[in-house]
Amino acid sequence: MTDEKQKSWQSVKEEALARIHSRRWKPGQLIPFEADLAEEFGCSRSTVNRALRALADEGLLDRRRKAGTRVPLYPARKATLSVPVIREDIIAKGYDYSYSLVSLEAEVPPTDVAVRLGWTAARQGLHIVGLHFANTSPYVIEDRWIDQNLADSSDVEAFSNLSPNEWLVTHVPFTAGTIAFSSLNADTQTARLLDCPSGAALFVIERTTRNNRRSITTVRLIFAPGYQIETSI
Amino acid sequence: MTDEKQKSWQSVKEEALARIHSRRWKPGQLIPFEADLAEEFGCSRSTVNRALRALADEGLLDRRRKAGTRVPLYPARKATLSVPVIREDIIAKGYDYSYSLVSLEAEVPPTDVAVRLGWTAARQGLHIVGLHFANTSPYVIEDRWIDQNLADSSDVEAFSNLSPNEWLVTHVPFTAGTIAFSSLNADTQTARLLDCPSGAALFVIERTTRNNRRSITTVRLIFAPGYQIETSI
DNA sequence: GAGTGGTCTAGACCACTCG
DNA sequence: GAGTGGTCTAGACCACTCC
Numbered sequence: 001m002t003d004e005k006q007k008s009w010q011s012v013k014e015e016a017l018a019r020i021h022s023r024r025w026k027p028g029q030l031i032p033f034e035a036d037l038a039e040e041f042g043c044s045r046s047t048v049n050r051a052l053r054a055l056a057d058e059g060l061l062d063r064r065r066k067a068g069t070r071v072p073l074y075p076a077r078k079a080t081l082s083v084p085v086i087r088e089d090i091i092a093k094g095y096d097y098s099y100s101l102v103s104l105e106a107e108v109p110p111t112d113v114a115v116r117l118g119w120t121a122a123r124q125g126l127h128i129v130g131l132h133f134a135n136t137s138p139y140v141i142e143d144r145w146i147d148q149n150l151a152d153s154s155d156v157e158a159f160s161n162l163s164p165n166e167w168l169v170t171h172v173p174f175t176a177g178t179i180a181f182s183s184l185n186a187d188t189q190t191a192r193l194l195d196c197p198s199g200a201a202l203f204v205i206e207r208t209t210r211n212n213r214r215s216i217t218t219v220r221l222i223f224a225p226g227y228q229i230e231t232s233i
Numbered sequence: 234m235t236d237e238k239q240k241s242w243q244s245v246k247e248e249a250l251a252r253i254h255s256r257r258w259k260p261g262q263l264i265p266f267e268a269d270l271a272e273e274f275g276c277s278r279s280t281v282n283r284a285l286r287a288l289a290d291e292g293l294l295d296r297r298r299k300a301g302t303r304v305p306l307y308p309a310r311k312a313t314l315s316v317p318v319i320r321e322d323i324i325a326k327g328y329d330y331s332y333s334l335v336s337l338e339a340e341v342p343p344t345d346v347a348v349r350l351g352w353t354a355a356r357q358g359l360h361i362v363g364l365h366f367a368n369t370s371p372y373v374i375e376d377r378w379i380d381q382n383l384a385d386s387s388d389v390e391a392f393s394n395l396s397p398n399e400w401l402v403t404h405v406p407f408t409a410g411t412i413a414f415s416s417l418n419a420d421t422q423t424a425r426l427l428d429c430p431s432g433a434a435l436f437v438i439e440r441t442t443r444n445n446r447r448s449i450t451t452v453r454l455i456f457a458p459g460y461q462i463e464t465s466i
Numbered sequence: 467g468a469g470t471g472g473t474c475t476a477g478a479c480c481a482c483t484c485g
Numbered sequence: 486g487a488g489t490g491g492t493c494t495a496g497a498c499c500a501c502t503c504c
Contacts, residue, residue, distance in 0.1 A: 080313040182461035183416030201416040201434035228415035
């Protein structure tokens with residue numbers, strides 16, 4: 001037992017976690033029912049439920065009605081990581097933030113981008129490339145495509161000194177999206193922008209955002225060498 | 234409104250989400266209090282609480298006592314992604330899985346690994362390199378260091394045909410860990426193992442696992458070119 | 467100090483599954 | 486069919502913060 005006084009759902013969660021880690025509850029094994037644990041811990045079933053549900057959300061327990069709750073064979077399969085908002089990410093690291101527009105054109109996207117956007121017919125989109133700096137060093141390239149119908153000419157002017165992401169957040173509603181993490185060799189233009197050797201391995205985050213079933217924007221964030229994203233479980 | 238009949242926390246969550254997406258609740262704005270929403274939706278405050286808490290967990294709402302609940306300026310900053318269990322990942326994609334041991338030696342880790350493990354003094358660790366295959370193609374290199382005290386000679390034999398990860402899961406308790414995602418240029422040996430060009434950009438996952446405050450193992454998963462990890466929000 | 471979200475309870479019914 | 490987790494309620498008190 002951790003402490004006899006407490007009976008919060010967090011203390012129940014901790015105790016359960018301790019039992020998993022200490023292998024008192026072994027992988028693959030059924031653990032006691034909610035009602036029994038409630039009695040053991042001297043709290044209501046709701047409290048036990050909340051605690052075990054939290055562990056299940058993190059992938060450390062497997063729960064099914066009637067079947068009961070089990071410790072999974074392969075735990076911790078889920079990691080929640082916070083996707084950085086670039087400006088805040090840079091400022092949090094103690095650097096000065098700045099942004100500069102590299103290019104802004106209306107053009108027909110290449111096929112891989114068209115696929116991400118779900119555009120079947122060839123059509124123009126707004127293609128914006130910008131560069132975010134930490135102090136004077138290039139930090140990440142923001143290569144974005146936006147549905148042209150969303151932005152009128154007055155908006156377009158805003159992109160010269162405002163990151164498209166910050167524009168989108170305040171102007172465009174969205175309902176869902178996907179995020180993908182991958183890596184990429186720097187081509188010559190990318191290397192030039194990021195001031196790194198051509199061919200360098202770069203970390204890439206791709207985000208596509210939809211409004212109902214229609215894609216409205218897709219962005220590729222290409223980070224300067226050495227970037228890594230971290231989380232703890 | 235979505236449907237008048239329902240009053241589950243999920244329906245409340247959906248309605249709240251719809252209001253955020255439609256900008257009826259705008260970024261930065263205060264939304265109604267739990268009690269008011271409970272009355273509006275015809276459910277108890279607990280139900281509203283559960284729904285709004287779920288949205289807050291996903292980073293779509295910002296809640297503070299006394300201050301109330303707000304729509305954040307930059308939403309969806311959290312992504313939960315499931316870290317693949319290699320064997321299952323490969324099988325799920327419809328390939329045959331196989332594993333082969335590349336090397337197994339007791340040696341002193343290089344400094345970067347020693348740092349990850351938190352080893353201050355120079356000491357030997359068990360260094361295991363293995364290769365996971367999807368059909369006959371190399372899929373990922375598993376480059377792992379294990380605290381030598383954890384494995385005795387009889388265990389070591391098991392590594393010839395069992396992935397160290399699967400061994401660890403069933404033999405070693407742990408309490409916490411960190412996961413990092415990054416990218417890396419293939420050196421010559423890595424390129425040879427993964428059957429890819431030297432210098433190719435590879436996706437890398439590093440995991441370090443601790444038991445109480447002591448690091449027990451650190452692993453670097455180096456994926457063959459083209460790998461990406463995805464999630465939706 | 468006062469108001470908001472955070473949590474707990476006891477009880478109830480429901481929904482999903484397994485034997 | 487029966488047992489387990491999933492959820493809802495009404496009410497209560499607490500803890501954190503903002504005014």
